[in-house]
Amino acid sequence: MRPRCLVSIPNVILFLLVSVIMLQIFHVYLMQHQEDIQNERHHRTSSRYRISPEVRNAYRTDSSGYYFIVQDIFGSGKQHAPADLAIVTHTTSNHLQNLLHLSRRWEGLISVSVFTHGQDVEFALHLSQRLYECYKEIEQKVIFHLVFPVSCNITNIPYHQVNCDVEDTIKSSNKNFELGGKLRYPHNVLRNLALKTVEARFILAMDIDMLPSANLFGTFQRNLISSITSSNQTAYILPVFETGENYNIPSTKDELLQDKNIQPFYANVCQKCQYITDYDRWKHLGKSEALDVAYDLQWTHPYEPFYIASKSSLPLYDERFKQYGFNRVSQICEMHVAGYKFSVLNNAFLVHKGYKNKSGFYWDKEKDHLKNRALYKIFKEELKSKYPNSQRHC
Incomplete structure (x- = not known):
């Protein structure tokens, strides 16, 4: 008498089908896992x-x-x-x-x-x-x-x-x-x-080649942005400093004030371009964890601060200015004529990597500066037509 077959042919076929499907799923998993590994390595050996x-x-x-x-x-x-x-x-x-x-x-x-x-x-x-x-x-x-x-x-x-x-x-x-x-x-x-x-x-x-103070992005969002409208015409000024090319860049105001290698930006090149910031006043402000406006400034030429401002109301830069001279201050001048307020933030700052020195400028700088100075005079006259009701001038 023949022994009975305990496994039917349909069951075998079903088992094989399930096995094939599982193997395919496992294969897809391995492929995806390999791709994830590649992504984790951030495409270090191939170019997307x-x-x-x-x-x-x-x-x-x-x-x-x-x-x-x-x-x-x-x-x-x-x-x-x-x-x-x-x-x-x-x-x-x-x-x-x-x-x-x-x-x-x-x-x-x-x-x-x-x-x-x-x-x-x-x-x-x-x-x-x-x-x-x-x-x-x-x-x-x-x-x-x-x-x-x-x-x-x-x-x-x-x-x-x-x-x-x-x-x-x-x-x-x-x-x-x-x-x-x-x-x-x-x-x-x-x-x-x-x-x-x-x-x-x-x-x-x-x-x-500048670095902002640490956590500026987050503190500006938490402490200021909710109270500012998109049409706001305020430039929130960040005092700018400079340090040696290979020195550490301070991340907090406490670190900055203790760093003996730090000096105001452009101290050796154009002090009048930054002095209105009033660095001494800023350094001696009372300590505060929150980011806020410390004091307002009255703009005068040739002050050219670095700032945070609402994008929607900000005048664009005049693209006629190229090379050295008046390319940034021309926009600051227009902001002033347009009615902007200039307000210094208490804890935020920028640090430029490297000291600015006159010897570091390119050989033809003065020629470009004179050319842009003449253009700046034309630019200021054009602002009178652009803002006919403004009582401000540059």
């Missing part, structure tokens, strides 16, 4: 972002028609909800590395316009991409824009794969201002691009 068609086929220019402008070259701005407060800044490729410290100190968005030209384009694009891919805080916070001369041919720029584990061999010899020939650094084109393209209620306009 190539030079976008918007860069290669740039067609949008600034108001002068001299420069192509390409906003949000990595498309990261689409990932962010509108912010309460964002930094707007600008740079050339040789200062892009400052984004590392800035993104670690600042909790909010950073909108940065990068100016490049000629042989520097390859390096500027590669370094921007490397920073974006290799550092999570930059990917999460920084929106990159690109500005370059219309005469610059970038269609044949080679693509370099990013490997975050290998030191870069591509270097740049570019220096600010010393761009050569007739090319002039367009500060205000860059500032306007960074300002207009970031979705934020308030902006902090600053240089890329």
Whole structure:
């Protein structure tokens, strides 16, 4: 007598089907897990972002028609909800590395316009991409824009794969201002691009080689932003200091006041450009944990403070000012004529990395300064027509 088969054929088939399905599910899980590992390593060995068609086929220019402008070259701005407060800044490729410290100190968005030209384009694009891919805080916070001369041919720029584990061999010899020939650094084109393209209620306009005091983003939100309307015409001033190139940057006011290497910004170059801040008064304010307005100032030329202000009511920078001189103070002048109040914050500040010295400026600075001084006179006359009812002038 044959032994009975305890397992029926239909049951075997069902078992095999279930096994195949489970194996497929496990395979999908492994694939997803591997992808998560790659994401956690932040794509350290492969590159997601190539030079976008918007860069290669740039067609949008600034108001002068001299420069192509390409906003949000990595498309990261689409990932962010509108912010309460964002930094707007600008740079050339040789200062892009400052984004590392800035993104670690600042909790909010950073909108940065990068100016490049000629042989520097390859390096500027590669370094921007490397920073974006290799550092999570930059990917999460920084929106990159690109500005370059219309005469610059970038269609044949080679693509370099990013490997975050290998030191870069591509270097740049570019220096600010010393761009050569007739090319002039367009500060205000860059500032306007960074300002207009970031979705934020308030902006902090600053240089890329500065760091804000720690927790400024959070304290401004908690202590001030709820009481300020979008049409508010107040510039909330941050006193600016400077320290040695390789010195530690203070993060709190207590640290700043105890740091013997700290001095007011532009102390060796243009004291009158910053002295209205009244550094002595600010240093001796009563101690307070909350961020608040300490005192108001009466603006006079050539005071050019760094500030936080409502984006919706802020005058744009005049893009005719290029290279050195009057590019920032022209906007401050217009804010004054438009009726702005200038109020100093009690605990917030900026620190510039490196002492500013006259010997550090480029050789043709005075020529550019004279050219912009003549333009500034024209600019002030134009403000009289733009604000015919204003009793203020520059």
